[in-house]
Amino acid sequence: MVKEKDFNMERNSFQYENRTIVDALALNTSGISLSTNMNKLLILDLDGTLYDFDNGKTNNFKKSRFYQEVKSNACKFIAKKRSISFTEAKKVYERIFEEFNGEISIGIEKIFGINRYDYFKAAFNLKPQDFIAKKDLLPFIKKLKTSVAILTSAPRVWAEPVLDYLNLGEYKNKLFTGEPDIRKPSALAFKQVCDSLRFSPINCISIGDQVETDILPAKSIGMKTILVKKSSPEADFSISSLEELPKVLKLI
Numbered sequence: 001m002v003k004e005k006d007f008n009m010e011r012n013s014f015q016y017e018n019r020t021i022v023d024a025l026a027l028n029t030s031g032i033s034l035s036t037n038m039n040k041l042l043i044l045d046l047d048g049t050l051y052d053f054d055n056g057k058t059n060n061f062k063k064s065r066f067y068q069e070v071k072s073n074a075c076k077f078i079a080k081k082r083s084i085s086f087t088e089a090k091k092v093y094e095r096i097f098e099e100f101n102g103e104i105s106i107g108i109e110k111i112f113g114i115n116r117y118d119y120f121k122a123a124f125n126l127k128p129q130d131f132i133a134k135k136d137l138l139p140f141i142k143k144l145k146t147s148v149a150i151l152t153s154a155p156r157v158w159a160e161p162v163l164d165y166l167n168l169g170e171y172k173n174k175l176f177t178g179e180p181d182i183r184k185p186s187a188l189a190f191k192q193v194c195d196s197l198r199f200s201p202i203n204c205i206s207i208g209d210q211v212e213t214d215i216l217p218a219k220s221i222g223m224k225t226i227l228v229k230k231s232s233p234e235a236d237f238s239i240s241s242l243e244e245l246p247k248v249l250k251l252i
């Protein structure tokens, strides 16, 4: 569920380097929009939705080789920064994971003062081709003939090469990543996407593979929702693969 504290988090992450125009636009939560687009905006999740983990061998992020690599990189990074052993760093990782609800970048910044961008650069220093089956998604996305944004909890250092790899590089300016404090599953993360692209939530459709992060928060602010690759009564629609998306969109 969306936690109350998510709405109250300070947006101090925008003081960090690597700020993009999209990040800055996402700050426009004043409600003062010059106009609101009446067309539909699809808000697509990235990892596990636009591609399957481990070349399609699993859809479970935590069990994926990809996650294990990120975690291993994260522990090496913590070990180096804190001058501790890898085994000790793993314990630190688990503690932070527990305390910060899986948000390691926020935890190590708060506890040790380590810049989250340094962490992301080290932990997500991975090549898409080692984890993702090659696919050209551009014709598929273009055929939907609707506005598209991508909202991910992953950092830009990973998400941008993934978009390039899936031939979706032209959507980098509609890419909202997980560097700020406000991330999925906060409903505010979805609200910021709407506001910055000037769409009302009722004209947005969230599409993703996780009920807790892609469906519940979007639903809580009035968006339509489509769960991909699994089924849940929480979502307006559940589809077994992305290929079914055009069919379902006709019903919304």
Ligand SMILES: [Mg+2]
Pocket: 045, 046, 047, 048, 049, 208, 209, 210
């Ligand atoms: Mg996902």
